[in-house]
Amino acid sequence: MVGTSTVFHLTGGLALPAVGLGTSDATDPAAIKKAIELGYRHIDTAFFYKNEAEVGQAIRESGVPREQLVVTTKVWGTYHSRVAEALELSLANLGLDYVDLYLMHWPVPLNPKGTPADWPVRADGSADVEKDWDFVKTWAAMQELVAQKKVRAIGVCNFSTVNLEKLLAAPTTTIVPAVNQVELHPYLPQRKLLEYCSAKGIVLTAYSPLGSTDAPLLAEPVIVDIAARLGKTPAQVALSWAVTRGIAVIPKSVNAARQLNNLDDFVMAPADVAAIDAISLTKKLRVITPDFGEELFHDDD
């Protein structure tokens, strides 16, 4: 088994393997089970992905003891004002009695009675945001789940420095998010957010670390050249660039050979990190940009 060599220790004591499996496109339990057999010990899902049952099935069928896995799921926008209920639904889907990491999927509460139920919109087509709620209240409810031992740690996703400042300044906030999961790759290196989160003890987790569909970063000349020189694959170089910067990564793959390849991270020399950092000076990309009617990304750099 190729083990993930790097582990990040989160505030609160959770040990997070730096390379996890992203499952947002995964529908086949066999592919997820294969990843666990190959050595993945950090599995990322979400209520919104509608595959928690498949993830739970894969975990059970893998035979790997539950305590050896770090399982992440997320509360969806329409559940911000009913977080405890959302967690119970996720635990039932997963067939687990706790999750290791429970994350707020987006900082925007959506109307719990709107339609369509998972992404409600108003008559004019705009997002049906729950106006009398905000993410500070959602976070307060998430903190209670830690006390109840239903989740080992809590965190956020898609939070900018502006929204993190608001959350951390709130009188009800007693727990600093353990992680902030955001889109992050060499075309979107998130320098300002990384600096801010590092100072606060928040570990960044990179989703779409290969640039999402078609993995455009794997054809990026700077990455291809470094990979050839080091005898690594472009994917290993793109992922290890992030891990070397202290960022966890959750690449998606349903292919066993690529899953195994992605798991094998290495510590990258500073000159190579700097060369990859420089890519975004001329090429920028943000793939995931849902329109919730408010600015979410204040920090792109």
Ligand code: A2P
């Ligand atoms: P597949 O599931 O067929 O392997 P991201 O994690 O940035 O969202 O990128 C995921 C995309 O990259 C998926 O389409 C996945 O396809 C592909 N992918 C994942 N790992 C590798 C790899 N090591 N080499 C090539 N393509 C990869």
